[in-house]
Every structure is written in structure tokens, then in C-alpha cells.
Amino acid sequence: MKNKKFRSNLITYGIVIAAFVIVQALQNAGRLSSLMTGMLVPICVYVVLAVSLNLVVGISGELSLGHAGFMCAGAFSGALFTNIVKENLTIGPLRLVLAMLIGSAVAALFGLAIGIPVLRLKGDYLAIVTLAFGEIIKNVMNIFFIGQDSNGFHFSTKDQFSLNMEPGGKVLLSGPMGITGTPKDATFLAGVILILVTLFVVLNLMDSRTGRAIMAIRDNRIAAESIGLNIMKHKLLAFTVSAALAGAAGSLYAHNLATLQAKKFDYNFSILALVFVVLGGIGNIRGSVIAAIVLTALPEMLRGLSNYRMLIYSVILIAMMLFTWAPRVLEWRERHFGRFLGKKIKEVE
Amino acid sequence: MADMLEINNLGISFGGLREVDDFHVNIRQGELYGLIGPNGAGKTTVFNLLTGVYRPDEGKIRLDGQDITGKKTIEINKAGVARTFQNIRLFHQMSVLDNVKAGLHNHYHYSTMSGILRLPVYRRTEKEMDERALHLLEVFDLAGEADYLAANLPYGKQRKLEIARALATDPKMLLLDEPAAGMNPNETAELMETIRYVLDRFHITILLIEHDMKLVSGICEKLTVLNFGRVLAEGPTAEVLHDPEVIKAYLGE
Incomplete structure (x- = not known):
């Protein structure tokens, strides 16, 4: 039992590391198009996003549609930090690590603050409210102006001139125009490390006392209560950890962009993350990783097929859906890969 | 009395x-x-x-x-006080062993962080929990099915598992x-x-x-x-x- 879980987790880490090695080899051989090179960090961001959302949707069993909001909070706080310290702290990797930590801390606070009221809701109601909160975070970021001069920080929600800065002060965040001039600290390596950290946190959490409680509550809330599990505490924990990981991903994302604007983090972004989770298999962490990689890289790789691109993309969406959900396919997978996957879905009579 | x-x-x-x-x-x-x-x-x-x-x-x-x-x-x-339900309420997507271990939740402690970081206290406590849970499963003749998903147990064994889980809370x-x-x-x-x-x-x-x-x-x-x-x-x-x-x-x- 223990060994099987362990082996299954190793395969998941292995897939990520293998993908990293292959991409690095291709890059060194000059076989990677500039388009694909540009996609590497976003792919890492999407993978982290999908895995962290799966913690809420698959492991905790709550449909959340506001994931982009937490990513937005992480992106802006991380980018702000970097822009404040960029003159004094010139070591890129260190700056990025700090920015990701700050991004995840801020996103975790948002997760906690939003989770306390909304996790009392269930199902469709929770989905709608999280969708709304995601949009609220985006819109709040959209109206903020922050500047810095020798007197310290200036805030406004009106425009740049209302900041009342002395001449020479720099504008850090200018409302809908967002944050510009963030150094491009994000690298593919950083992205892969963030994926591995995310997998480490989520997979180890699942296989611990807390993770068991979270899944027990998902499977049967009334029974979970009857054996003394604190429902709210565990739901909130899953939600907050998920938000924190999305925040770190957002911070990484921000350090890959010349201009960071809040409007990027609209509900489409949350839906996209949900598509990765659903097509990869709800509750299946490895599936989320693969779905995020395939579904992000594919449209770009199919660019050469011009008009047929979207057609093929949709066919692949359907194929993935069948692969993860169709009972016959599941049976087939069990028969052929059961011993590698380490899942025992054997019927006993 | x-x-x-x-x-x-x-x-x-x-x-x-x-x-x-x-x-x-x-x-x-x-x-x-x-x-x-x-x-x-x-x-x-x-x-x-x-x-x-x-x-x-x-x-x-x-x-x-x-x-x-x-x-x-x-x-x-x-x-x-622990109970079972008229319409069986198991944690269907979890293993038989984990169902019982969920019942042990309030009797064995380590922090979430030490669980994620796999500190020695995690390994030690999990081992104790495994032993205790397996022991309970043995009483109900379920130890052989410890790895199965609860949903895949036949009906009679599901009823027994529910009792084992309730007993795990030491009522x-x-x-x-x-x-x-x-x-x-x-x-x-x-x-x-x-x-x-x-x-x-x-x-x-x-x-x-x-x-x-x-x-x-x-x-x-x-x-x-x-x-x-x-x-x-x-x-x-x-x-x-x-x-x-x-x-x-x-x-x-």
C-alpha cells in the first residue's frame, strides 16, 4: 500500500523531470522554436495552477471557479516586491524566490479571508460565489495606483496624478496599465522547481492525517462529522494551501511578462485551469500535470496546420475526456497499466 | 453499576x-x-x-x-459516542485502511507541516496508526482487504467496516x-x-x-x-x- 503510493508519486515526479531533461536537450541542440521557448514558463505556471486547483476540486471536492483571482493576488504582490527591491537586490534567483514566497503568502491570506465565508456554501452556490470573488480581486487590482518616492509609498484609486508624488518618484502600479518593468527573473528551471515543490506539497498532504480528513469530508460529510472531524477547518486548509500555490504560480507568471495587467486574470483563466483538472481526471494529480502540458503546448505546436488547428484541438479534448472518464477505457487502462499505476480497483465477491 | x-x-x-x-x-x-x-x-x-x-x-x-x-x-x-448509519456512509473513494485511519484522527497527532515534510514524527505516528487500524480490521476479518477501495467491498463487509471505523474513535x-x-x-x-x-x-x-x-x-x-x-x-x-x-x-x- 505505502509502497504503491510511493511508486506512483515517484512516476509523477519522474514525468516532470524527464520532460525538463528532454526540453533542455532540445534547447541545447537548437531544435526548439522560439515560440516554444516562450511557452515554457507559462506551461509551468499552468501545471502548478492545475495541480493546486485539483487540491480543491478533486481532493477537497469543492467546485471553485475563482482560482485566477488568487493567482492575480500572487502575481501583483510578487511583482510589486520585485519592483521595489530591484535596485538594491540584483540577484535574480533570490529575488524570484522571495517574490514567490510573498506572492503565495498574500494569496494564502486572500484564500483564508474568502474561504471563511464562502466555504459554508456547497456545489453550484460555492462555484458562483468563488467566480465572483475571483472577478472582485481582478477588479480591485485594476483600479489601484501605487507610487514610491523619498517620502515612502503613495496609494490612490483614482489616477496617477492623485498619488501626489514629488518629481522623480516612480509609479509601481498604475491601475489598468498594470506593472511594467518587472525584471524577467522567471526561468524554465524555476518553473520546474516550483512544479516539483507543488507536487511535493500536494502529494504529501494527500497521504497524511490531514489529507485523509480532507478526503473523508469530501466522500461523506455526515460520516466525517460523526467520527469527530472538523469540517470547516479542513476545507479551509485545503482552500488556503491551494490559493498559496496559485499565488506562487502567479508570481512566477508576473516575472515572465513585460507588462502585468489585471485583466489577464479573468474568469476564462479560472475555467482554463478547471479544464485541465477535469480532463486530467478530478482528484488525479498526475493527470492534471499531463493535461496542462498537453493542452497548453498543443495549440502552439499545431499552428502549422492553420485552419485545422482548432478542429484537432477539440478532437484531442474529446479524446482526453474519454481517456480519463469512459468506463471501458478505465477498464482497459487498469488491465494494461494497473500494476504500474498502483491502483487496486479489484472487485471482491 | x-x-x-x-x-x-x-x-x-x-x-x-x-x-x-x-x-x-x-x-x-x-x-x-x-x-x-x-x-x-x-x-x-x-x-x-x-x-x-x-x-x-x-x-x-x-x-x-x-x-x-x-x-x-x-x-x-x-x-x-460513535455510530453507524442505516444507509451505509463510508468514505468510498478511500482505501479500507484509510477509512479506519480517518476514525483514528483525533487520537494520533502530528502537524500538517510535519506531514508534508515527512518528519520522523510523521513516520512514527503513521506506523502506529497503521498497526492500530490493521488490528481493528483483523477483528472484523477485513485485514485482507485493507488495500481495497471501500466502495469495492461487498455489502456485508461495508457494514462491518463502518463499525470498525466507529470503534476507531475509541467510544x-x-x-x-x-x-x-x-x-x-x-x-x-x-x-x-x-x-x-x-x-x-x-x-x-x-x-x-x-x-x-x-x-x-x-x-x-x-x-x-x-x-x-x-x-x-x-x-x-x-x-x-x-x-x-x-x-x-x-x-x-
């Missing part, structure tokens, strides 16, 4: 309907007590009142001298809601053995709801019969089952 469970004047209404009225019972430590009655008599409602799913309109519930009236389900479980009092429902005569006979064994082995007190009269007369020392939310009869099993009122209302002439 002192009473393990003492209920007085318990009542609840849903809208205008008096679901349970003036329910009372005294169960001694180590007793195996039965609660029977026709469908809709309010038996499961009594369980739900006892475990904090519903808050009683009036009455007192004392467990081992401690007042647990109107407390929350979690607190009542921590005070020492003083175990409430069984129709444990033999849907079982064939062989399974029921085996279940009776197990219940008796559990009673001796874990030093607990059991209150059970059951329709299977063979099981009830076979293992319950005392009975309370509910009818339309009120106590119709109570006392030693043999006496109650020969009560003309009980025969008329429930058993049939």
Missing part, C-alpha cells in the same frame, strides 16, 4: 409533527440495548438527537454522567443503526457473533436499532419499543417481546 447513557424526557418536533415525545432510557455500562419499533416510529431520530445531528426541543442526555444535550456532533463524538458508547439490514441469515449470524465479541473486547456499551427479531432476541439484554415517537414498552427482551401491546403494534399477532 452507574448508567452509561441516561436520557430523560427527550422530545423534538418538526413543524407541527411531534417526531419524538418524552423518550427516556437508562443503559448501564457494558449493556447491549435494543431500540425497536415500526417504520417511522422515530428510532433514527433518537440516534440523530443523541449524536447532535438534531438539537432536542427538550430533555436531557447524559453520557457517563456528562451532559451532552444539544452539543455538536464533533463534541459528542469526542465525548465518546464509550456505540450506536448501531440497523446493522443487519440487507444481510442474509448467515451474515446476520456472523454479525451477531462480532457484536458480542466487540462488546466484551472493547468494554463498550451498545445501543442498536434493528428490525431483525432473531438478532434482537438473540443478543439484546433489554429493549425499548417506540411507536409514534413514544415509548410503548421497555424492559428485559423476553418480557417486552411478549407484551400484548408490542405484539399488536409491531410484531403482529
Whole structure:
């Protein structure tokens, strides 16, 4: 039992590391198009996003549609930090690590603050409210102006001139125009490390006392209560950890962009993350990783097929859906890969 | 001997309907007590009142001298009441072992962080939990299926697993809601053995709801019969089952 879980987790880490090695080899051989090179960090961001959302949707069993909001909070706080310290702290990797930590801390606070009221809701109601909160975070970021001069920080929600800065002060965040001039600290390596950290946190959490409680509550809330599990505490924990990981991903994302604007983090972004989770298999962490990689890289790789691109993309969406959900396919997978996957879905009579 | 469970004047209404009225019972430590009655008599409602799913309109519930009236389900479980459900409620997508380990949650501790970081305390505690859980599964002859998903167990074993999970919370009092429902005569006979064994082995007190009269007369020392939310009869099993009122209302002439 223990060994099987362990082996299954190793395969998941292995897939990520293998993908990293292959991409690095291709890059060194000059076989990677500039388009694909540009996609590497976003792919890492999407993978982290999908895995962290799966913690809420698959492991905790709550449909959340506001994931982009937490990513937005992480992106802006991380980018702000970097822009404040960029003159004094010139070591890129260190700056990025700090920015990701700050991004995840801020996103975790948002997760906690939003989770306390909304996790009392269930199902469709929770989905709608999280969708709304995601949009609220985006819109709040959209109206903020922050500047810095020798007197310290200036805030406004009106425009740049209302900041009342002395001449020479720099504008850090200018409302809908967002944050510009963030150094491009994000690298593919950083992205892969963030994926591995995310997998480490989520997979180890699942296989611990807390993770068991979270899944027990998902499977049967009334029974979970009857054996003394604190429902709210565990739901909130899953939600907050998920938000924190999305925040770190957002911070990484921000350090890959010349201009960071809040409007990027609209509900489409949350839906996209949900598509990765659903097509990869709800509750299946490895599936989320693969779905995020395939579904992000594919449209770009199919660019050469011009008009047929979207057609093929949709066919692949359907194929993935069948692969993860169709009972016959599941049976087939069990028969052929059961011993590698380490899942025992054997019927006993 | 002192009473393990003492209920007085318990009542609840849903809208205008008096679901349970003036329910009372005294169960001694180590007793195996039965609660029977026709469908809709309010038996499961009594369980739900006892475990904090519903808050009683009036009455007192004392467990081992401690007042647990109107407390929350979690607190009542921590005070020492565990239950099973009429319609089985397992953690279906978790393994059989993990179902029991979830029941051990409040008895073994390490922080979430040390779980994620796999600190030595994690390994040590998980090992202890595994041993304890496997031990409980052995009692119910489920150790061989520890790795299976709970959903894939046959019906009779699911019922047993639910009892094992309830026992994992180390209760003083175990409430069984129709444990033999849907079982064939062989399974029921085996279940009776197990219940008796559990009673001796874990030093607990059991209150059970059951329709299977063979099981009830076979293992319950005392009975309370509910009818339309009120106590119709109570006392030693043999006496109650020969009560003309009980025969008329429930058993049939």
C-alpha cells in the first residue's frame, strides 16, 4: 500500500523531470522554436495552477471557479516586491524566490479571508460565489495606483496624478496599465522547481492525517462529522494551501511578462485551469500535470496546420475526456497499466 | 453499576409533527440495548438527537454522567459516542485502511507541516496508526482487504467496516443503526457473533436499532419499543417481546 503510493508519486515526479531533461536537450541542440521557448514558463505556471486547483476540486471536492483571482493576488504582490527591491537586490534567483514566497503568502491570506465565508456554501452556490470573488480581486487590482518616492509609498484609486508624488518618484502600479518593468527573473528551471515543490506539497498532504480528513469530508460529510472531524477547518486548509500555490504560480507568471495587467486574470483563466483538472481526471494529480502540458503546448505546436488547428484541438479534448472518464477505457487502462499505476480497483465477491 | 447513557424526557418536533415525545432510557455500562419499533416510529431520530445531528426541543442526555444535550456532533463524538448509519456512509473513494485511519484522527497527532515534510514524527505516528487500524480490521476479518477501495467491498463487509471505523474513535458508547439490514441469515449470524465479541473486547456499551427479531432476541439484554415517537414498552427482551401491546403494534399477532 505505502509502497504503491510511493511508486506512483515517484512516476509523477519522474514525468516532470524527464520532460525538463528532454526540453533542455532540445534547447541545447537548437531544435526548439522560439515560440516554444516562450511557452515554457507559462506551461509551468499552468501545471502548478492545475495541480493546486485539483487540491480543491478533486481532493477537497469543492467546485471553485475563482482560482485566477488568487493567482492575480500572487502575481501583483510578487511583482510589486520585485519592483521595489530591484535596485538594491540584483540577484535574480533570490529575488524570484522571495517574490514567490510573498506572492503565495498574500494569496494564502486572500484564500483564508474568502474561504471563511464562502466555504459554508456547497456545489453550484460555492462555484458562483468563488467566480465572483475571483472577478472582485481582478477588479480591485485594476483600479489601484501605487507610487514610491523619498517620502515612502503613495496609494490612490483614482489616477496617477492623485498619488501626489514629488518629481522623480516612480509609479509601481498604475491601475489598468498594470506593472511594467518587472525584471524577467522567471526561468524554465524555476518553473520546474516550483512544479516539483507543488507536487511535493500536494502529494504529501494527500497521504497524511490531514489529507485523509480532507478526503473523508469530501466522500461523506455526515460520516466525517460523526467520527469527530472538523469540517470547516479542513476545507479551509485545503482552500488556503491551494490559493498559496496559485499565488506562487502567479508570481512566477508576473516575472515572465513585460507588462502585468489585471485583466489577464479573468474568469476564462479560472475555467482554463478547471479544464485541465477535469480532463486530467478530478482528484488525479498526475493527470492534471499531463493535461496542462498537453493542452497548453498543443495549440502552439499545431499552428502549422492553420485552419485545422482548432478542429484537432477539440478532437484531442474529446479524446482526453474519454481517456480519463469512459468506463471501458478505465477498464482497459487498469488491465494494461494497473500494476504500474498502483491502483487496486479489484472487485471482491 | 452507574448508567452509561441516561436520557430523560427527550422530545423534538418538526413543524407541527411531534417526531419524538418524552423518550427516556437508562443503559448501564457494558449493556447491549435494543431500540425497536415500526417504520417511522422515530428510532433514527433518537440516534440523530443523541449524536447532535438534531438539537432536542427538550430533555436531557447524559453520557457517563456528562451532559451532552444539544452539543455538536464533533463534541459528542469526542465525548465518546460513535455510530453507524442505516444507509451505509463510508468514505468510498478511500482505501479500507484509510477509512479506519480517518476514525483514528483525533487520537494520533502530528502537524500538517510535519506531514508534508515527512518528519520522523510523521513516520512514527503513521506506523502506529497503521498497526492500530490493521488490528481493528483483523477483528472484523477485513485485514485482507485493507488495500481495497471501500466502495469495492461487498455489502456485508461495508457494514462491518463502518463499525470498525466507529470503534476507531475509541467510544464509550456505540450506536448501531440497523446493522443487519440487507444481510442474509448467515451474515446476520456472523454479525451477531462480532457484536458480542466487540462488546466484551472493547468494554463498550451498545445501543442498536434493528428490525431483525432473531438478532434482537438473540443478543439484546433489554429493549425499548417506540411507536409514534413514544415509548410503548421497555424492559428485559423476553418480557417486552411478549407484551400484548408490542405484539399488536409491531410484531403482529
